[in-house]
Amino acid sequence: MKNYIPKQHGAWAMLIIPFLFGMFASQPQWLHLLLGFVWLLTYLFTYPLLQWIRTGRTATYAKPLLLYGILLLPSAAALIAWKPDLLRMGLVLLPFFLINCYFAKRNRERDVWNDIAAVVQFSLIVFIAYDVGGGTDWRLAAELFAISALYFTGTVFYVKTMIREKKNRRYYYVSIAYHSFVLLASAVAFPWPLLIPLAVLLIRSAVLPGRKITIKQVGISEIALSIMVAAFVLAPFGTTN
Numbered sequence: 001m002k003n004y005i006p007k008q009h010g011a012w013a014m015l016i017i018p019f020l021f022g023m024f025a026s027q028p029q030w031l032h033l034l035l036g037f038v039w040l041l042t043y044l045f046t047y048p049l050l051q052w053i054r055t056g057r058t059a060t061y062a063k064p065l066l067l068y069g070i071l072l073l074p075s076a077a078a079l080i081a082w083k084p085d086l087l088r089m090g091l092v093l094l095p096f097f098l099i100n101c102y103f104a105k106r107n108r109e110r111d112v113w114n115d116i117a118a119v120v121q122f123s124l125i126v127f128i129a130y131d132v133g134g135g136t137d138w139r140l141a142a143e144l145f146a147i148s149a150l151y152f153t154g155t156v157f158y159v160k161t162m163i164r165e166k167k168n169r170r171y172y173y174v175s176i177a178y179h180s181f182v183l184l185a186s187a188v189a190f191p192w193p194l195l196i197p198l199a200v201l202l203i204r205s206a207v208l209p210g211r212k213i214t215i216k217q218v219g220i221s222e223i224a225l226s227i228m229v230a231a232f233v234l235a236p237f238g239t240t241n
Contacts, residue, residue, distance in 0.1 A: 004064045006047040009219050010159065013226040014122035014152050015043050020230060021144040022126040024237040026133025031082065035132050038079050039125060041072040046097065054104040089128050096121035110164060115156040123148035143190065144233070150182050151229055154201060155222060161209040162218045172209050179205045191236070197229045 006012075019039060023032050045068035052061040080087045096117045103114035123145050130141040157175035165171040179202040186198055204225070213221075 003048060003060055010222060017226060017230050018123045018126045018148040019129050021148060022129025023133055024234050025140055025144055026130045026135030029133055031132050034079050038075050041068055041075060044068045045072050050100060050104040053101055054107055086128060093121050093124050116153055119152040120149055147233060154179055154182060158205045163215060175205045194232055197232045
């Protein structure tokens, strides 16, 4: 099953949370079910595709590519047939996926720029889910996209300070500087309640690196923090929709 199910656990939060931002900021529709299914299949399909590009092991990844491809093609076709403008919107994700292909080919999937390209790619689903829900305030959608991209980029820096770059002080200081910048910028750009989870993220990025915390504990804590951020962002929409 390891060739069928992605091992990047943090990517699941990036898959789900921006989608929820766009859906609840507009109006949940039955078509979101099909969109969510296509979005999931796209992720599941691109995982073995990138692994195949990285390793060249056709025999290993041909079956998951075939399985997910068979499921994805008719589902995506049905979605586009129902709402054709989604094809144009979906193509915006392509350049960022090509960046992922570039780094996979060079076996540099852990490169920070590859991670940031993935963050932007995942966050762009905000606009698609928002459009499916009939949203018209594109400034709001852009703000939600920015929140998603800024938050998950912060997790990239933080997780590196906890695992692969835990002895690299430069990454630690970059992470602190980044989280501080996001907090200050958000004080100007976003509603004030969002400052609460962003302050928590800054504190955790300053305090936790260097402590004896397992990879599993890092993952669990990041899931909890993702839920916290999503709750603060989505709370206003629960009272208006």
